[in-house]
Amino acid sequence: MAALSRYDRWRDRAELPLTIAAVVFIVAYAVPILDTHLADPVVRALSIVSWVTWAAFGVDYAARLLLARRRAHFVRTHVLDLALVALPLWRPLRALRVVTLISVVNRRAGSTLRGRVATYVTMGTLGVLLVSSLAVLDAERGAPKATITTFGDALWWSITTMTTVGYGDLYPVTFTGRIVAAGLMICGVALLGIVTASFASWFLRRVADDEAAVQQATLRDIDALRAEVSDLRSEIRQLTRAVTPRTPDR
Amino acid sequence: MAALSRYDRWRDRAELPLTIAAVVFIVAYAVPILDTHLADPVVRALSIVSWVTWAAFGVDYAARLLLARRRAHFVRTHVLDLALVALPLWRPLRALRVVTLISVVNRRAGSTLRGRVATYVTMGTLGVLLVSSLAVLDAERGAPKATITTFGDALWWSITTMTTVGYGDLYPVTFTGRIVAAGLMICGVALLGIVTASFASWFLRRVADDEAAVQQATLRDIDALRAEVSDLRSEIRQLTRAVTPRTPDR
Amino acid sequence: MAALSRYDRWRDRAELPLTIAAVVFIVAYAVPILDTHLADPVVRALSIVSWVTWAAFGVDYAARLLLARRRAHFVRTHVLDLALVALPLWRPLRALRVVTLISVVNRRAGSTLRGRVATYVTMGTLGVLLVSSLAVLDAERGAPKATITTFGDALWWSITTMTTVGYGDLYPVTFTGRIVAAGLMICGVALLGIVTASFASWFLRRVADDEAAVQQATLRDIDALRAEVSDLRSEIRQLTRAVTPRTPDR
Amino acid sequence: MAALSRYDRWRDRAELPLTIAAVVFIVAYAVPILDTHLADPVVRALSIVSWVTWAAFGVDYAARLLLARRRAHFVRTHVLDLALVALPLWRPLRALRVVTLISVVNRRAGSTLRGRVATYVTMGTLGVLLVSSLAVLDAERGAPKATITTFGDALWWSITTMTTVGYGDLYPVTFTGRIVAAGLMICGVALLGIVTASFASWFLRRVADDEAAVQQATLRDIDALRAEVSDLRSEIRQLTRAVTPRTPDR
Structure with missing residues (x-):
């Protein structure tokens, strides 16, 4: 505007x-x-x-x-x-x-909150997995005793870390790799939180919908009542006019 | 219909x-x-x-x-x-x-949302565990350095993966096995989300029930008010008839 | 009663x-x-x-x-x-x-939902940890390649399993031990769900309290309105009596 | 006050x-x-x-x-x-x-519930990670077969434990270390719960806002109705004065 x-x-x-x-x-x-x-x-x-x-x-x-x-x-x-x-x-x-x-x-995705969150979570998860895999591979490959040495390993490790499964068959040993891992774990905790919250809001929307229906009924009832009182008022006005012909209707 | x-x-x-x-x-x-x-x-x-x-x-x-x-x-x-x-x-x-x-x-289970979700989650979890165990066993058995080589191992591994425990005593080493594992982890995250959301909706239903009671009281009060206004109207009509005997009751 | x-x-x-x-x-x-x-x-x-x-x-x-x-x-x-x-x-x-x-x-604990759930979760978690530790120790101790061989180890393993951490330093190798572990993991998932749901209901109670306050205000307003209409009605009755002394008040 | x-x-x-x-x-x-x-x-x-x-x-x-x-x-x-x-x-x-x-x-942070929870969770998580790392390092360093022997290792282990990833590359072997670990896991479960509950309350606030709007509309409608009844009353009073000039207005 x-x-x-x-x-x-x-x-x-x-x-x-x-x-x-x-x-x-x-x-x-x-x-x-x-x-x-x-x-x-x-x-x-x-x-x-x-x-x-x-x-x-x-x-x-x-x-x-x-x-x-x-x-x-x-x-x-x-x-x-x-x-x-x-x-x-x-x-x-x-x-x-x-x-x-x-x-x-x-920003360009569907307009519902749920839709936008789903897009963000899916895209964000894939993006974070890709970038983390590259970063951890770059950091680990040259290190002695490194267990993550190919991109396939790095991607597999990223997935097990983000879902907080953490087998321990692969794990970072360098400082940079561990920083990447910590970021990935925080993203994993957030991912779990968002997925759970989505399910919870879906369950609870049902309850909320029922409540909204009752509230709408309340609103409708009050409106009907208002119309009734308004009718009543005009009847009284008519009556006043009938019994007091000498005073002009205000 | x-x-x-x-x-x-x-x-x-x-x-x-x-x-x-x-x-x-x-x-x-x-x-x-x-x-x-x-x-x-x-x-x-x-x-x-x-x-x-x-x-x-x-x-x-x-x-x-x-x-x-x-x-x-x-x-x-x-x-x-x-x-x-x-x-x-x-x-x-x-x-x-x-x-x-x-x-x-x-589709044939009980009609409540909670009941249908419980059925779906239990059946779905068992189904996914069975299929994943078969798929991962099929993929891993022949691989060198494979740790999952019997159906018992595969089922045990599926459970530790889906609950995101991930001991790391067993883990897939083939590409197919890791794809199965990734799917299983995603199911595990979703499972956690659904279980949590069920508990949350059960807790919050109590609060919602209290609210619904207040809303019902509101509706009842509005109905009483309406009856009172209706009574008022008939009394006013009676009054009108009393003071204006020459005009016929409309 | x-x-x-x-x-x-x-x-x-x-x-x-x-x-x-x-x-x-x-x-x-x-x-x-x-x-x-x-x-x-x-x-x-x-x-x-x-x-x-x-x-x-x-x-x-x-x-x-x-x-x-x-x-x-x-x-x-x-x-x-x-x-x-x-x-x-x-x-x-x-x-x-x-x-x-x-x-x-x-059944004998405090009467609030939150209090009862907290008691149940704490007691239940401790009970499940104790029983699982005993059961897994009993099952594993004699097995070849067993890693869980003392009660301290068993209790430590139970805690890492129930919180879904699963280091993998200890893990069951027998069928019975794995059954116990699966039960423990399911309890762990439920524990996570209950803890999360408690926090969520605590957060959301605030919002619900605000709403309840508005609803109570609505109820009070309707009650005031009802009193007003009731007053109005008695005024009309008085008026009717004044203008029509020949008809007895019904 | x-x-x-x-x-x-x-x-x-x-x-x-x-x-x-x-x-x-x-x-x-x-x-x-x-x-x-x-x-x-x-x-x-x-x-x-x-x-x-x-x-x-x-x-x-x-x-x-x-x-x-x-x-x-x-x-x-x-x-x-x-x-x-x-x-x-x-x-x-x-x-x-x-x-x-x-x-x-x-206590000194922003006044919103969300803001205070975010401050508490961030500060608390960092504090718990720091203290746990120090405590576990102190307990483990001298133990035979200890895997956690430097502060960097201890901090890394704390993070993998609190997020419930638990690779198992590092784990405590002493009694004190395991007590610290158990506390850290409980904090991790609580952290997951709080993060999830925050997302859930953010999602559900939208629904609650819609409801609040309907409730406000209800309140506004009731006020309008009240004004109408009030008008009605003054009109009836006018009518009373018109038909019964001998009784003084009370």
Whole structure:
């Protein structure tokens, strides 16, 4: 309805380019991890691509900071955005940018709360599993006594970790790998919570629907009563007019 | 009430034969996995039985597609049905057809939401545990370094996986086995969610019952008010008649 | 209020003896498992005690079956009671009788739903952990390759299993041990569900309390309105009497 | 509003000193565990500091017991406070005093229920992880066959335990370590419950908001009805005045 602020217009226009940048980043991040025998020029090219996507996110953050009305508030409420840009050496966390893509998809999905949550959870779970697998493989592969040494192993380990099964046939031994694992476990706990909450809200909606029906009946009853009182009033007015012809009807 | 469409009539009539086909399929699927020393003719006979049940499901899918009013919609909302029919070589997933049997039982169970959910969860959990155990045993038995080599082990592993305990004494090492495990974990997360949601809805039903009582009291009070207004009206009418004998009662 | 049926009177009077029998059974069950160097007469004495408690439960079941009004209904709704009596050789399941004790304590605990659930969950969890530890120790101790060989190990294993942590440092290898483990996992899933549901109902009670306040305000408003209409009615009656002195007030 | 009791005044004034004492205790507890090569005088100094903080909590408990109006009730509802003071040799449990600090922060955090719960859960989880890691490291380090021998390992183990993943690459083998683990698992189950309940209440708040809107509409309707009845009454009064000019308006 209202005219969009310059901040909102920037955010809307930057959405598609940033989504593309996030996908490109994932590819540039994934390929050298998945194929360790790449020719040097390819590795260097992918590294440049990775830096370009990093620059895109940096420019976006700077522009939004400049256009924001309350800059201190913006910085406080976008700490994660800053962390993803300002810590270029902490590679695994940079990969979390793929979440941007998810939120874009999410915004375009169906309008019901349940539908949007389902989309977010499915996309987010797949994204987190993919990124975690890449990050943990990158961190673990070279380590002595490492148990996670192929992408298949990494993906399998991610799934057993996120569902909190944790067989222990595979587990990270490096500091970075364990940080990734901790993040994955937190996501797993959140996933369990969301799935459970969805079932609970589905069960309880039935009860709530019944209540809503009773409340609607109450509203209808009160409306009927009001009409009755209104009728009564006009009858009295008529009566007043009948018995007091000398006073003009107010 | 309304006349059933030809689609609905087909679905209702196909229910019993398909349920039988699902049970027969499970038997034909389970026997050669459980007994690896079967004579060749028996194995071949069971394979033919398996193909016949596959054909039954294929015919059912084709018939429902033909009878459906909105075919594009039917295809979109029955992707799983198609997958179970069209991927005959992906044996473990074919075994999931037993879910059909569960939904049939479910439809005939008690009418309360809680009762139907309890039936579905119990039957579904047992069905998933059985099928997963068979599928993982089939996939793992021949693999080098496999830890799951007997049906007892497979069933024990299924239970520890689905409850997300995951000791790690047994775990799949093949690709197929891990796919089965991932499905089992997802079922486990869903199981946890459903059990929790059931308890939560039971707790909260008490609160809701109290609220419903207050709402019923509100409705009763409004009815009493209405009766009182109605009485008032008849008294006013009486008054009108008393003071204005010349005007006929309308 | 109403006179108790003979069935209810039996149940009430049998409560205390059965509770004592359950405690005695646990002791007679636990001692030979915990101390494997008992003298033969002691072992035999404990075995006799165990059979006597079994007889007590058997007599109780028979008496209730005789006194029940609808015997078929009684059998159907007390399958677990029958199983605990009729399967004397399946020792671990017999130990589940301690649940009787919990339900007795529970019936006497505070009257709020939350309080009763908290008592039940705490007592039940401790009881299940104790019984499972004894049962698994009894089943595993003699087995080749067993990892659970002391009561401390068994208790530690029970806790890691019930919370679904499942390190895998200890795990059952016998059939009986795995049955106990499966029961423990199911209890663990239920425990998680109950704890979560308690938190959820505590959170949601706040919302419900707000709603209840609005509903009470609605009720009060309607009552005030009713008083007003009642006043109005008496005014009209007075008026009718004033203008029509010839007709007697009805 | 009302004048604070002496008990309340003591509690309010003791809050800051006790918070500082809790932090100092954690440092004095952590340093000798993290650095096993401390010079003897440093170890002795830290031990004295630890005893001083213990004394501070002891004095606080004694003072509150003296000032409490119903002493028996105070003792019953502050069992944990007594345990933390009276069991000075059970070091890991003494470390739980850090919970005091959390509750102080919590009391000062935002006023919404959700905000306070989020603060409590985040701070509590971090505090429990830190203290458990220190306690388990202290207990395990010297044990034969111990797998947890560095602080990094201990922290990693705490995280895998609290999220109920439990790989089994690391696990406690001493009695004290297993007690710590059991406490951590219980916290993990509670954490899962709280996270799930938060999501559930967020989902269900939407439904509750809709209901609240209907209830507000009901209240508004009743107000309109009341205004109408009020108007009716004044009109009837006017009528009364018109037909009965001899009786003065009451």
